[in-house]
Amino acid sequence: MTESDVLAAELESFSYSISHDLRAPVRAIIGFSRALEDDYGVRLDDEGRRLLAVVVSEAERIDGLIDGLVVFSRLGHQPMENVLVEMSVLAREVVNERANTRPSSDVVIEIADLPSISGDHVLLRKVWENLISNATKFSSLQPAPRVTIWASQEPTRIVYNVRDNGVGFDMAYSEKLFGIFQKVHGGDRFAGSGLGLAIVKRIVHRHGGAVWADAALGEGATLSFALPLGRG
Amino acid sequence: MTEYDDVEILLVEDNRQDAEMTMRALRKCKIANKVQWAKDGVEALNFIRCTGEFESRNKNSFPKVILLDLKMPRLDGLDVIRALKADEVTRKIPIVVMTSSNQERDVTESYRLGVNGYVTKPVQSAAFMEAVANIGMFWLFVNSTPV
Numbered sequence: 001m002t003e004s005d006v007l008a009a010e011l012e013s014f015s016y017s018i019s020h021d022l023r024a025p026v027r028a029i030i031g032f033s034r035a036l037e038d039d040y041g042v043r044l045d046d047e048g049r050r051l052l053a054v055v056v057s058e059a060e061r062i063d064g065l066i067d068g069l070v071v072f073s074r075l076g077h078q079p080m081e082n083v084l085v086e087m088s089v090l091a092r093e094v095v096n097e098r099a100n101t102r103p104s105s106d107v108v109i110e111i112a113d114l115p116s117i118s119g120d121h122v123l124l125r126k127v128w129e130n131l132i133s134n135a136t137k138f139s140s141l142q143p144a145p146r147v148t149i150w151a152s153q154e155p156t157r158i159v160y161n162v163r164d165n166g167v168g169f170d171m172a173y174s175e176k177l178f179g180i181f182q183k184v185h186g187g188d189r190f191a192g193s194g195l196g197l198a199i200v201k202r203i204v205h206r207h208g209g210a211v212w213a214d215a216a217l218g219e220g221a222t223l224s225f226a227l228p229l230g231r232g
Numbered sequence: 233m234t235e236y237d238d239v240e241i242l243l244v245e246d247n248r249q250d251a252e253m254t255m256r257a258l259r260k261c262k263i264a265n266k267v268q269w270a271k272d273g274v275e276a277l278n279f280i281r282c283t284g285e286f287e288s289r290n291k292n293s294f295p296k297v298i299l300l301d302l303k304m305p306r307l308d309g310l311d312v313i314r315a316l317k318a319d320e321v322t323r324k325i326p327i328v329v330m331t332s333s334n335q336e337r338d339v340t341e342s343y344r345l346g347v348n349g350y351v352t353k354p355v356q357s358a359a360f361m362e363a364v365a366n367i368g369m370f371w372l373f374v375n376s377t378p379v
Binding site for chain 1: 247249250253256302331332333334335353354355356357358360
């Protein structure tokens, strides 16, 4: 076994433990809260029922974090395919899917023609899902939310960009942006696992590429990733 | 006739909370009259084979379905499936794996060994209740097994 095989096996076992051992108590918290509500709900007043609902919703949040961690740890070692990925089609699919699940969203999303590139179709889809989800989330409080997606071809790579006109962030925190469970916006203002951009970074790195952000507080943000040409 | 006869569902689950929730779901939807809870694979095999504490059980009576967790102390779920499917008498008892794991290798291995169903325990309580009710309904009322 090579060192990387050992590491992959450890990660596999880590993600197995997480999904099995951590989920059981979360499931119990949610299940028993529900049982309490069913059997004793009539004896609780409004405040009691509100407190119980908080317990459930926080447990559900833990479940979401576990999902994220499992996805993240699998990303590091799952085998990658290398096919020609039509990025324009992929980005449009993600945007359309989003529109179908959130018909009330008023975010305008513009997608320019994006060059195709060699890579893993499923993983690159996750990149678009996370970047588009982030951009629409952080621009959602603007009066006219807008997301723009475009690309530029350079001699050795293609740079893909997702810009939003949302809250932006202070570039002093840009290092934290791609870390696990890091959020540059505090509290409950924007819901999220804090894993989306860590997932993006890991996928792009596995393709031999790079990710970065450019933003200013209150002036929107642009998230970019570059993928090398000539892999396939 | 002992208290262990006419058991309709054998629930094999080491996690007390999961076991209680599953039995509660079965009770709520009024599907199973008699559920036997085995706390690990060893106890499950003792029950099925009428050995150990279950020696006095009627040897011709089997549950209509076994709900089986995979990760358990002493003897895990995959070993229970191997043991039951290797025996001509017990191989016809339907086994539905109910586990937290949605790992592809567990699903593949369970089916390779001959399980009849594989369900990942939902975290949401409504979905959990519904999954248990659906499993119970199908294996107790819809399905037929050889006599």
